[in-house]
Amino acid sequence: MVEAIEIKNLKKEYKNFKLNIEELKVREGFITGFIGPNGSGKTTTIKAIMNMIKYDEGEILVLGENISDNHKVKESIGFVGDVCGFLEESKLRNIKTSVSKFYTNWDENLYNRLINKFNINETLVYGKLSKGQKKQFELAMALSIKPKIIMMDEPTASLDPIVRSEFLELLQEEMEKENLTIFYSTHVTSDLEKCADYIVFIYKGKVILYGEKDEILEKHSIIKGKKELLDNETRKYLISIKANGFGFEGLTSNKKEAFEIFGNEVIYEKPTLEDIMLYYTRRN
Template identity: 40%
Template sequence: MNSITINNLVKNYEKFKLDNVSFNVNKGYITGFIGPNGAGKTTVLKSILNLIKKDSGDIKLFDKDLETNTHLLNDVGVVLEYQYFSNDWTPIDVEKAISNYYENWDSNTYINYLNKFNLDKDKIIKDFSKGMKVKLKIACALSHNAKLLILDEPTSGLDPVARDELMEILQEYISDENNSVLFSTHITSDLEKIADYIVFIKNGKIIFDGEKDDLIEKYLLIKGGLNSITSTEKKKIIGYREYNTGFEGLIKSEDKINFNEKLIFEKVNLDEIIVFLNKEVHYEQH
């Protein structure tokens, strides 16, 4: 069973379009959702959560059509980037406001997470740091026995220790193989630690959907001196850029045999893949 199944999702705006987006979030796994700013990540997440109306396509939660089964959203925990609590509320006020929306709200779990995150239940949110506000959202998302967590920039504003705590919580959350996470973030080092799958969106289109390790192994970073590469080789480089002392870019691993073996080839991380694929300009000779 898939926790999320999206087929040919389309959403049109004046200057942007989700273009037949399709991907799955597998049950029991963490799926990272990556792409440059403006790629369409938040639009996809809002479509899944029924916060905006799609133009066409199908969205299923737990193998059931969302349009006719909106009650399934009760089984989804959500952390969005924007602030959706009143600044005058305390965490206790937050619980009073949202607990009635979830059939399986667990007050004891909520209090336990407040304590774990060192959040004063009687302090008003206005006096919370950005990181504390993120922790409060996470506490809410994890307090109603959700089968699926949808996280939009959940680690933004958190210090390294708090981020590491969250990674542990997410790994514990999926350990029973029944729960799933869709995790959208610009902090790709977090995904490199815990994600099983990656969905990469660019300009409203999915350009990769598969296992994280397959994406990382698909590309290599290539470097060398300006005089050590031919114009033919340059044409195969993605995001080619020159410096005073040399060049660098991205190539497909399978293309390595077409390059001078004296060039430098290095493994890439997710950040580098996003940066170079976002350029998406292969070298052109002028």
């Protein structure tokens, strides 16, 4: 089976940072959430996949092809980021005209439908749009090129919850129609809990957790109990621990195993993706 994106032994070194991804597969037709604290390597990874930076070692295949050798593969990727490259003083109509020329599958009907849905006036200047309207326009542009993959780098970071929710709903609607693959980098993990199928957690340049979102959430558990239950042996079953004068709470990656150790002497709570990210980060 051809993966949407496949990374092997990717290395990129900067002065104070090293990206080192041994293996990463992004499943075709699913939403993969890419999470990690700022500075973990999310944007560097996306730039490498999109052939925007040269990496030191490794191989990246997009739809089974090396993107640097295949122009058609580049046409198969749409992008929505925190900051986009559109000129602030350009009219939306002019941006659309100049960009659409480069895409053989450009869908004018879809573009018009989305612009009308968002109630965006094409005669406006891009820089005059609100943050929400900018993202809506960028998403309309990205979808209208009829991509097979949409790369998203913190697309909803500056949006209010209502606009964010509308953005995600539209994305999921179009994804189901077109069998899109979405690679979604964000620190707003609550968005991914609503829509992601898979999760990749990167920290300090390395992938430290990967799998189906529901499975990750099911396997992990926050454990709360009395301090006396902690010793060198029980600590081994916890990824990291927060302790105070009253007791402790910690995260386990194996709820079943933890129950065999702690039994009913502790409270078990289902974590959020943000909880999981915080505990793994604290461990390091």
